[in-house]
Amino acid sequence: MTQKPAFLAGVNQPINREDRMLDLDETLVVTAPNWGSRSSLLAVDCSRIAGEYHVNLIDSPLFQMEMANDAIQRRVLRELADWDAVKDKTALTLVVANQDAPDTLEYFDQLCLALRLRADRLKFAALDAETATGLSEVCHIKNISKFHFKSVAVPKIAGSMDELMNQLMRHEEEKELFLVLEPAESQGYLAKKLIANGLRVIRLGYYMMRPVPLVSLKGIDPNGLWMLAMDVESVKPAVTGLQRQGINPAVVKWIGNRPSVGALVRYEVPDAVWVNVASLKPSALLETISKY
Numbered sequence: 001m002t003q004k005p006a007f008l009a010g011v012n013q014p015i016n017r018e019d020r021m022l023d024l025d026e027t028l029v030v031t032a033p034n035w036g037s038r039s040s041l042l043a044v045d046c047s048r049i050a051g052e053y054h055v056n057l058i059d060s061p062l063f064q065m066e067m068a069n070d071a072i073q074r075r076v077l078r079e080l081a082d083w084d085a086v087k088d089k090t091a092l093t094l095v096v097a098n099q100d101a102p103d104t105l106e107y108f109d110q111l112c113l114a115l116r117l118r119a120d121r122l123k124f125a126a127l128d129a130e131t132a133t134g135l136s137e138v139c140h141i142k143n144i145s146k147f148h149f150k151s152v153a154v155p156k157i158a159g160s161m162d163e164l165m166n167q168l169m170r171h172e173e174e175k176e177l178f179l180v181l182e183p184a185e186s187q188g189y190l191a192k193k194l195i196a197n198g199l200r201v202i203r204l205g206y207y208m209m210r211p212v213p214l215v216s217l218k219g220i221d222p223n224g225l226w227m228l229a230m231d232v233e234s235v236k237p238a239v240t241g242l243q244r245q246g247i248n249p250a251v252v253k254w255i256g257n258r259p260s261v262g263a264l265v266r267y268e269v270p271d272a273v274w275v276n277v278a279s280l281k282p283s284a285l286l287e288t289i290s291k292y
Contacts, residue, residue, distance in 0.1 A: 006148075026289050027056035028226045028255075030218070031089030031234050033063040033100050046282040053286035059219050060215040062237045065100060066208050067107055068184045083202050084177055086117045091173040092122055093153075094135075097161070097182040097190045098125040102134035104181070104207040105142055110237065111206065112142040119145040125168060128158035128257065132282045159231070161190050169197055177202065183209045209233070214241025225252040226289055230280070235264045253292070255285065286292045 001003040028050065032040035039047075043059040067073065084092065094115065096102060105112055115122065122145055126132040133153035139145050153171070155163035168178065177200045180191040186204035189202040214237070217225065224246070227238050242249045250271040256262060262274035275292065277284050 004062050024054050024056050024228060025224045026223075026292075027058060027220055027224055028228060028285065028289060029058045029060050029063045029214075029239060030228050031060055031214075032228070032230055033065050034059075034061040035065050035103070038186075039231070040279065042282070046286065048284055049288055053290040055286050056220075058215060058217070061212055062214065062234050062241070063100075063209040064212050065104065066210060067104075068206050068208050068257055072184055073108065073110070073206050076204050077114060078177070079202055080111075080114055080204070083200070084118070088121075090117055090121065091123060091176040092121045092123055093123040093168065093176060093178050095164075095168070095178055095180045095190065096124075096131050096135050097180050098186070098233075099127065099131050099134075100209075101181045101207075102131065102138045105138050105144070108206060109142075111204070112144055116142075118232075123153070124151070125153040125164060127161065127164060128154055130207075130257065159260045161193070161261055165190060165193050165197070168194065168197065172199065175200065179204055183207055185209065210230075211237060214238065214245070217242075217245055217247060221283045222247050222251040227254050228285070229254050229256040229261050229265055232256065232261055232264050235268055237262065239268050255281075255288065 003200050018083055028046065030040065030043040030046055032042045034040050039059050040061060045058070046081055047057045070250045084090065124147065126137060129149070133149040133152050135152060136149040139147065154166055155167060157163055177195055179202050180194070181204045182188065182191070185208060186205065188203055191201050193203045229235055229238060239249045242252065248270040253275060254262070255275045255277060256267045257280050259275050259276060262276055265272050265274050275288060
């Protein structure tokens with residue numbers, strides 16, 4: 001059977017529906033955040049192989065990431081310096097509380113330098129294996145620290161903040177300082193929970209997540225539509241975006257790798273179909289869809 005190429009359409013690219021949509025039954029909407037006009041790496045990687053699995057691919061980030069203003073960036077650096085001198089001996093754990101957070105380090109050279117100067121004391125924690133892998137890659141690229149993603153502490157249930165928090169508390173060293181990487185405007189759930197349990201925490205909120213509307217899905221059969229829900233923040237915007245276009249969120253299928261996200265999808269849309277995958281690797285996502 002001749003393979004048809006997938007097409008990648010983004011919010012910042014004009015969408016030609018006739019050129020974009022192929023005669024395929026299934027369509028995956030990748031909602032991963034982007035930086036500026038750049039598509040997310042996940043969307044790009046999926047677009048390269050989607051045709052092999054006979055799946056249409058639409059890139060529709062629901063958030064656009066950007067650095068917070070200079071004042072907030074300076075405050076983050078000042079708080080780290082106030083709580084932890086470079087020559088201190090206390091253990092430091094960098095906790096990535098958001099799946100997209102590792103990429104933000106590439107845009108904050110001063111923080112990367114501050115972490116590099118403390119590399120011999122650094123440990124790492126993340127919400128799932130994909131986030132741990134991204135953190136390992138960025139820390140290597142920015143010369144912060146070189147470590148294997150398997151050395152990163154992750155919860156057994158992907159995306160479970162409660163389990164990650166309990167794991168961090170079990171392995172806490174004396175006077176250990178936890179550096180929680182998350183959006184500036186978030187409610188800081190993990191940081192607050194750690195503080196409430198008596199741990200020393202610095203919240204590194206130096207980037208923003210600006211909402212972006214769901215792209216037009218006009219002409220797509222909702223019965224073959226798959227919405228990728230990567231984190232709890234993306235669920236409500238996705239549901240609202242579908243409803244505004246007259247698409248019943250219970251008709252489309254939802255896919256992701258975090259049971260907690262699936263639980264929220266079912267809470268927002270009681271009759272929704274949630275398909276949990278072990279990994280967000282493009283091949284795993286697309287194979288699951290093609291065989292469903």
